[in-house]
Amino acid sequence: xxxxxxxxxxxxxxxxxxxxxxxxxxxxxxxxxxxxxxxxxxxxxxxxxxxxxxxxxxxxxxxxxxxxxxxxxxxxxxxxxxxxxxxxxxxxxxxxxxxxxxxxxxxxxxxx
Amino acid sequence: xxxxxxxxxxxxxxxxxxxxxxxxxxxxxxxxxxxxxxxxxxxxxxxxxxxxxxxxxxxxxxxxxxxxxxxxxxxxxxxxxxxxxxxxxxxxxxxxxxxxxxxxxxxxxxxxxxx
Numbered sequence: 001x002x003x004x005x006x007x008x009x010x011x012x013x014x015x016x017x018x019x020x021x022x023x024x025x026x027x028x029x030x031x032x033x034x035x036x037x038x039x040x041x042x043x044x045x046x047x048x049x050x051x052x053x054x055x056x057x058x059x060x061x062x063x064x065x066x067x068x069x070x071x072x073x074x075x076x077x078x079x080x081x082x083x084x085x086x087x088x089x090x091x092x093x094x095x096x097x098x099x100x101x102x103x104x105x106x107x108x109x110x111x112x
Numbered sequence: 113x114x115x116x117x118x119x120x121x122x123x124x125x126x127x128x129x130x131x132x133x134x135x136x137x138x139x140x141x142x143x144x145x146x147x148x149x150x151x152x153x154x155x156x157x158x159x160x161x162x163x164x165x166x167x168x169x170x171x172x173x174x175x176x177x178x179x180x181x182x183x184x185x186x187x188x189x190x191x192x193x194x195x196x197x198x199x200x201x202x203x204x205x206x207x208x209x210x211x212x213x214x215x216x217x218x219x220x221x222x223x224x225x226x227x
Binding site for chain 1: 221
């Protein structure tokens, strides 16, 4: 059974700092997704990572995937207050239904 | 393109009452998902449709939950009777081509409170 673990679950940091959120998963998978959720809002797709070594960047966020280590990272560079949100990773189950198993989320608070 | 539409946004009912949620996916998206998201947790899949057929409903509590997607477009999710533990946000998502390489697109959700 595929399990997805994120850490940390909660992170409070100052603007301008760098930090990394980790997403570990328990069995082989070929697709990993990162989403952002603002309080009371829906889930917004950030990145789709499809292969080992994949790296994608958007603004101050960069995501990478290491399928051999079953690990994805979401790196935040020079954080700004607007990036405060909960970040989820989701891993494809690998079956023909293309379902996702979700991490518990990392609540990120960036203080001005 | 228009996003996934859900209604209502909020619903408060007493336990043992019934409630229904509606979802209209992105036009042309064949796959539709209903998720339950409890506060502080990631979404949990309840049911997945491909067009108007059920692909997976293994995590749907069928004694109280039901869902349908008539004509392969709109979908409704019903709870009858509701229990306190059903308090959650119910999210609808859709994707094209059975989600291959594409992210799922989510609606704003329905926040359900059971009293």
